[in-house]
Amino acid sequence: MKKEILITILLGIFFLQQLNAQINNVKDAFLMVPFTQLPYEGIAEESLIKPRASVFFPYKTWGDKLDTTLRLDYGLTISVPIDDGDCSIFRRFSPTNGQYFIGVVYLGLVDNTRKLLVTATSEGEFVDFLEVSVQGFTKTGVEATIKQWKIDADMRVTVYQVKPTSTTPIRFEDTSPQTKMNAQRIDTRYQIDETGHIKKIKEIKYRPQDYMVLDFTENRNIWDGKEQPLVP
Template identity: 80%
Template sequence: MKKEILITILLGIFFLQQAGAQITTTKEAFQAVPSTKLPYEGIVGESLIPPRASVFFPYKVWGNKIDTSFWIDCGLTLSTPIDDGDCSIFRRFVPTNGQYFVGVINLGLVDYATKRLITATPEGEFIDYLDVSVKGSTNTGVEATIKQWKIDADMRVTVYQVKPTSTTPIRFEDTSPQTKMNAQRIDTRYQIDETGHIKKIKEIKYQPQDYMILDFTENRNIWDGKEQPLVP
């Protein structure tokens, strides 16, 4: 699995170098990415870097306005700066409620991938961002996805997360598919308004339960779970 991911990344970097060598602004980066139709689901099998579809993202243009580190643990408490990895625009969508750019950047290395939805003005100036996907590889090389997302045609975004109840960090690389953890599923809904700002509108929490890391591998999407919602 790791070998296949590495090959995919190397191919992606090749295409980035070919298609994005002259890109120096965020506006150019957005414009260079083909648009993806809405609605869209970030399923477990979502490609890390689809060839000919991602371009280098000049994130330093935005200074400290966006976090460009990627998560390396299930509870999203430990991160690593992107200086050691990839940062590219993974998807771009055409908003249906205003004039702004909206896309998703991929941050990470071979064993990790964090995706952040970002919005910008037509001139490429930063507006807002949101974590939408997190995955990492276990000590056997099996990928576990503990945060996923969907976006619909009305520019509503739903983020699905399984958050460990333990305060002790659970690093992906220290786990195996059989590692057990108690965690809580949390579904959070957001609305991207006509100005490109991302606003939280609803959160649904579920009864914590025991899982195995294996529950978040292969083709098992978080939203397919049968957890019981907590009574308000």
């Protein structure tokens, strides 16, 4: 019985590899990914595991329209190219306001990951993208999640970020869970229109405060914080 299960798994892996090898355009990549039900929350716990049901994403067919670099610091100011890393699409949503593709692209290289919400026409032509998730590993091997997101059934997206107030970049690899930093939480809301374009509609800033990197690890979600919003 165990032998039969192993053979089934190996055949499944081989089948997926063959399918991925045949994917040479964005439309095919989207169609290969099953739908995820709305609303959806990009919880921190999910960022700790590489998506399993992922499909190679032929991002180079969009030229320089999609930013596939990876972030190296908490302020998201230092980036490196993804040329030798993983670029795959692992979620697909069914838009409620138009006929377009929308999904989540996973970018990974060594100890850093990033997720982009991407939209395309029904033929796979680029429309828009939004960075919605960023994680980086500290020098002790603990992953810190500095940006998260949610999307609802009305195609509204909220991105949650904690941004250091220091003008000097703080690299993930130079910190540990006990590292302290002063930072500001920023919630940014977007609306995806009927053509797939992503438009910023509101930004909420909170009072800067001292954090420990520990506050961004494990299953701690940014939106669960008790920060005080700044008065407009």
